[in-house]
Amino acid sequence: MTRGKSRLWLVILVLILVLLGAGAFYVWPHLEGTPPQIALEKPVSHLGKSNTVFLRVSDQGRGLAWVRVTLVQQERKGVVLNQAFDAPGAPLASLKLAVNPLEMGMHQGKATLVVEAADRSWRNWMKGNVYLKEFPVEVDTTPPRISSLNQIIRLNRGGTGLAVYTVNEAQASHGVRVGDKVFMGWAPWPQQPGTKLCYFAYGDSQPRGVNIDLWAEDIAGNQAQMPLNVKVRWKNFKTDIINLNERFMNIVAARFADQIPTDRQTPLAKFLWINQDLRQHDNAKIALAAMPSQPYQLWQKTLERPLGAPKAAFGDRREYIFNKEVVSRSVHLGQDLAHTERSPVKAAANGIVRYAADLGIYGNCVILSHGQGLASLYGHLSELRVKVGDEVSRNQEIGLSGMTGLALGDHLHFSVLVGGVFVNPTEWWDPHWVQDNVLLRFSEAGLPQPLPLAKQ
Ligand SMILES: [Zn+2]
Known part of the structure; x- marks a missing residue:
């Protein structure tokens, strides 16, 4: 009898312990203290x-x-x-x-x-x-204040413009906006940190009549803009007709055989991939390589015109005809110059090598940065004589002309870019254009040329 009673108590005790344990097991995580x-x-x-x-x-x-x-x-x-x-x-x-x-x-x-x-x-x-x-x-809800230091700026379609201006907030970013393209400005006068400059371009792809504004944005995100006094000279570029045939397209396709997607089967489909997809890809790659820069002006006087007879020019439109139909279009974004085969190609100005390798339709290609977003490009080279990061001086040999990439004869393709946008190189070769469109911008603002510190 006593054995039976104590067994009952034991069962009850175990039950209570189990219930308490289960309760604690349930409640404990709810009491976490993190x-x-x-x-x-x-x-x-x-x-x-x-x-x-x-x-x-x-x-x-x-x-x-x-x-x-x-x-x-x-x-x-x-x-x-x-x-x-x-x-x-x-x-x-x-x-x-x-x-x-x-x-x-x-x-x-x-x-x-x-x-x-x-x-x-x-x-x-x-x-x-x-x-x-x-x-x-x-x-900080006050937008930065911008003032232009220039009179009227004349700008050709496809050409370069320069704006000199002040921004009253030191840490603001700033520049010029042309239509949907934003150009970044620089502050190259250490004694006047509020005084800025920005090279900009009326890019070939911009429609007629877009707004051109100075802009600034402070670190609080407050934005300011003001219209820039620019007079745009619109010009129409010439159009060349190029008749395609299978032999020509096969020669071109053979050069890019390892890159053409396998679903491009016919000679025409292969050519269209090179002329459109690859061209677009290459131009985007060039814009990226040409954009990084530094605040000082490494070039002086002009960009040097490379030797050679002028061939295709900047802005030329090309219409490609096959079986009496226009099958493709492109725009030539540089100046072609033909000299003797494998002739030395020289740097147009002092600069830093940003690219020196194969670059699709441009073949072996060198891109030099001349500061403040200005860059020059040399395409179709047979040999490269520089490497990325090299500092080169005006007229230094950087390679030999050739016909690599999408070129059927030995020539130099020379391009100039401003803020990653291709511009007409002939402006930069012309000392009168430089005087009226660059040096005058500094003198009317009462400023010296923004050369590297040691030369100022
Ligand atoms: Zn060319």
């Missing part, structure tokens, strides 16, 4: 008129319960976000915040972006682990 984590995707130092802030909040325990973001400036407080998360709680939230300090009545100066987040833990009497993080910011 607070949520808060981070900005990109650091924010300044807030302008309207800002997008990317916030990342996560909780590795029971998940997020809510996130609250406020902007605080002295006694003023504006709610940016107040978001609750449904059960079971989000492990991660990527939040895109729109912050408008002016709408919240904030003024210029210091403020704090306060982010609070809570998780779904049962700690703190079910309120969860709350974490608060503060990000100090500077409210």
